[in-house]
Amino acid sequence: MTTPVRVAVTGAAGQIAYSLLFRLAAGDVFGPETPIELSLIEIEPAMAALEGVAMELDDCAFPLLRRMELTTDLARGFDGVNWALLIGSVPRKAGMERRDLLGVNGAIFRPQGRALAEHAASDVRVLVVGNPCNTNALIARENAREIPAERWFSMTRLDQNRARTQLAQRAGVALDEVRTVAIWGNHSATQVPDYWHARIGGKPATEVIDDAAWFDEHFIPTVQQRGAAIIKARGASSAASAANAVIDSVRSVIHPSAADDWEALGVVSAGEYGIPEGLFFGFPVRSDGERVHVVEGLDVPEPLAARIAVTRDELIAERAEIGDLLPSH
Ligand code: NAD
Numbered sequence: 614m615t616t617p618v619r620v621a622v623t624g625a626a627g628q629i630a631y632s633l634l635f636r637l638a639a640g641d642v643f644g645p646e647t648p649i650e651l652s653l654i655e656i657e658p659a660m661a662a663l664e665g666v667a668m669e670l671d672d673c674a675f676p677l678l679r680r681m682e683l684t685t686d687l688a689r690g691f692d693g694v695n696w697a698l699l700i701g702s703v704p705r706k707a708g709m710e711r712r713d714l715l716g717v718n719g720a721i722f723r724p725q726g727r728a729l730a731e732h733a734a735s736d737v738r739v740l741v742v743g744n745p746c747n748t749n750a751l752i753a754r755e756n757a758r759e760i761p762a763e764r765w766f767s768m769t770r771l772d773q774n775r776a777r778t779q780l781a782q783r784a785g786v787a788l789d790e791v792r793t794v795a796i797w798g799n800h801s802a803t804q805v806p807d808y809w810h811a812r813i814g815g816k817p818a819t820e821v822i823d824d825a826a827w828f829d830e831h832f833i834p835t836v837q838q839r840g841a842a843i844i845k846a847r848g849a850s851s852a853a854s855a856a857n858a859v860i861d862s863v864r865s866v867i868h869p870s871a872a873d874d875w876e877a878l879g880v881v882s883a884g885e886y887g888i889p890e891g892l893f894f895g896f897p898v899r900s901d902g903e904r905v906h907v908v909e910g911l912d913v914p915e916p917l918a919a920r921i922a923v924t925r926d927e928l929i930a931e932r933a934e935i936g937d938l939l940p941s942h
């Protein structure tokens with residue numbers, strides 16, 4: 614029997630977790646042969662609701678779910694975990710940018726980073742979902758430098774899924790015809806959904822969709838503003854699609870990428886494409902099933918370079934805002 618995978622989920626009584634935990638326990642992420650131990654982390658006021666979620670998990674009688682730990686204690690919650698899905702934090706409301714959450718959410722990620730470094734398994738991988746996710750990931754990682762850079766991720770997969778759907782719908786093709794869609798930079802309104810490299814049915818998207826204006830005037834703003842559009846329509850931020858993107862993100866790390874495609878993740882920049890080292894930046898990446906690498910050597914046309922510079926500068930500015938959460942303070 615395969616060794617169980619131990620997964621910590623913060624914000625486990627929240628909206629995203631409610632769409633995520635049942636799929637995790639059903640085997641959608643680690644497969645039907647891998648037993649799972651869930652470490653469900655919350656803050657005190659949400660513990661009663663978390664008990665209810667745990668009762669529902671019990672009532673599903675998932676054969677793979679071997680153990681649940683419900684806790685507010687980070688040392689217990691992160692003990693021996695192989696994956697940490699850092700979701701717990703406040704979502705934005707209509708009229709806010711995700712960056713406006715730095716003040717309220719940033720501080721959550723400093724102790725979580727420390728506790729991960731001290732208690733997680735030696736192979737731990739971390740995916741930061743709570744917004745603003747790139748800079749929250751930076752805070753956690755800077756406080757946990759013992760964990761190698763290649764094991765940290767921030768979530769840009771939801772943006773990639775959104776972008777692929779926009780392209781498929783506009784081209785009138787099935788979704789799996791759409792490949793190599795990159796999301797560059799921040800998970801924010803400055804992100805760059807890349808149509809320059811996207812392919813539809815093996816051809817450049819710009820050849821298949823014969824409407825040059827549509828890409829800049831419709832495609833990019835729709836993807837950049839999709840989170841806000843959902844908040845406006847639903848009165849709450851995306852949850853089921855975010856949980857789905859968490860599942861896709863983890864799967865994209867632990868499975869080798871398809872030969873003709875790439876994945877979207879925020880990873881720690883090693884200076885690729887001129888992005889300052891250490892920033893969490895959305896890149897096109899590929900996995901060999903163990904390790905994720907940035908896809909290098911792509912041509913970057915001038916309009917794409919100009920947009921990448923804007924999202925890079927926003928991330929540099931966010932980093933400047935959180936100086937007091939870095940370990941030297
Ligand atoms: P929610 O309010 O429904 O749930 C958040 C949960 O986090 C709550 O149960 C709360 O008690 C808990 N929490 C707060 N502080 C915590 C802490 N210090 N430790 C542990 N738990 C804590 O929110 P949600 O809809 O689940 O969204 C969670 C976060 O995910 C938000 O920041 C949201 O903006 C973000 N998000 C990111 C993406 C993405 O693509 N990266 C997509 C959707 C949502």
Ligand code: LMR
Nearest residue numbers: 705711744840841850851
């Ligand atoms: C999203 O993209 O849906 C999330 O980041 C939530 C938000 O605030 O937009």
